Amino acid sequence: MKMNVGVVMVLFAMAVLAGTACAATANGPLEVAVAGNTTIEDGVYYTINGAMPTVKSTRYTAPLVLNRTLNIKYMIIRNGTVKYGIITHTPTGNITNRTYPKLIFNQTPIIELENGTYYQIGNGNITLYSGPIALTGNTILKYFKNSTNTTMMGIIKNTPAKLVNRVKISKVKVKKWYRKWYRYRGKWRYRWRYYWTYRQVKQTYQELQATA
Template identity: 25%
Template sequence: MKRLSAFLFVFCLILLGFGYPRFQLEKKVGRVLADVTVNMRVWGPLITISNVSTSNIVADGADVGWDTEISTPCTLSYGTTVACTDGSANAGTDTSFLVGLSGLNSNTHYFFKIHCETADRYGNAAGTFDTLALPQVIEPVAVPVGGIYPAAQSVSLSSATGGATIYYTTNGSVPTTSSTQYIGPIGIPTSTTLRAIAVRVGMADSSVMTETYTINLPGQVATPSISPAAGTYSSAQSVTLSTITAGATIYYTLDGSLPTIGSTVYVAPIAVASTTTLRAFAIRAGLTDSGVLTAVFTIQPKEEDDNNDQGGHKKSKSASPVTPVRTISNGPEGSVSPPSGGGQAAGPSKRIESPVKEGPTLGQTILMKLANSAVLTFTLSILLLIIAMVLLLVRISILGQLSHAPGMDENLYRWDGIANKLLWLDIIFGFALSILSSVAMMFMLFTLVVSLTFVMLEGVRRYINWRSK
């Protein structure tokens, strides 16, 4: 502890040197603050920026305008955050400005900043605007609409939005611009799910149109119907299949594969206990096979209560066994109490005597107090040093802010009130660092003295003990 205390004592002296606020004002243009030189520029009155406005806001652009009291060069920066880092534009030199922004995202909130500056004056302004959402293409319309038909159908698609292109699928999947492009009527010879979207450049894609066509040709078995309908359920379902064609036999699969006459014959409701893709069709001698029914059941059971046992009953907490307690008394007669359970104690009673402990000597007491004092002061010193280090880091950060100003040459800082506040903060933190370092240094010095005293007294005590032997 002696060596560590000595090291920390020297470290406190170093911190004290860092903490003492030394500064010297230079004539008009600068100052030296804690060995860091910060050049200052003397600024005149702020440039007044007025009539800040936005206009011609569309989905991908907007115009920003403003006026200044004097002819001055200005720049405009913008972005989706207050930092305005997405882009910037040089507005030129004038007293009235109008800057057009393009290539923006639709339906987005934007921030913008205006900065005007001359040789001895400057001014700033800021604002926000929201770009418009893109208009959406109108959803396609199918003619004829979905339904049950006794013959194949020819379906036409159209959108009320002029110039829109339609894409469609006939397998039930969601259409994209990579799907089949609509160029003419679509033949629907069998039961089909038709889905389509319409798109146009400069507009949002339409919503998806979905039409289901069930084709029951003359002489064809009607496509089976299902109950309950496909969907998402929280428990197992009992699914029934039926067809309006009398005497037809229904075959089905539960793995999503195409059913055939080799598949399972439907004779009773089907238990669906987990997510299942059920497909079925019906046949009858002398008639054409029906179309294939496809239904997806998603089973999402609710989570069971962890506190229930396998039988559905709540778990009960088992009682802990009670251990009889045997007490031993130290009374004059000396007795052994029986266990609390009511049993009798065996054997004769026994007296139990506590040994007498000797207290520490005066020398040992002094040494213990010195050791405790050294540990306490050492701990306090460490805490003070941690606080001092934090203050030192804050002060270094303040000096960094003073010596680097954004948007200007290095070591050149604009005098707009911020520098003055940072100076006062630096002085306050400097004095606080000096005081903490001084207190920590005194604690370390005390720790060092106490440690040396402890070592000397301990040596004397051991010497006396050796001589007494």
């Protein structure tokens, strides 16, 4: 059976385009599937204003300097797995000439301190800092350094969390309209009147809840 030359050329062009698309996907950024058909790149997203972290939040690109009281909510996406957590930093003491820890995100949050800093995890031993500290699970880290030129002291807490759905029921003030009937010149007529009442409104939202 003979095939039209034009048809052959169209099929050839489609095959080339399909191969190009496959190559672009193979060489492109790693993507993971999340809710529905949405795909997003591996990465870390965080907020410092108390809002829920989403893929539209600030994307982590460089170490964060913990230079004040902070409440950081984060979302780590790696190879199809999404992890949530909350990191709080509280500087303590009335200290001047302060230097600050740095927060790094990898598979887990990591803290970098200055050389010469002492730290304590939970109620463990006080240890001289010698390298990055991974905050795995529920972790409370206290740090302190006091020297001629540098002083820093504070508490860093990491709390793993999970995403939960919540329902909030609130009351909204609304107008309730009704007909007020009256008789005029032998005929029944009405006017629209209203009174104020309350209606329940159900709202769904998401928040982070600490895991055990």
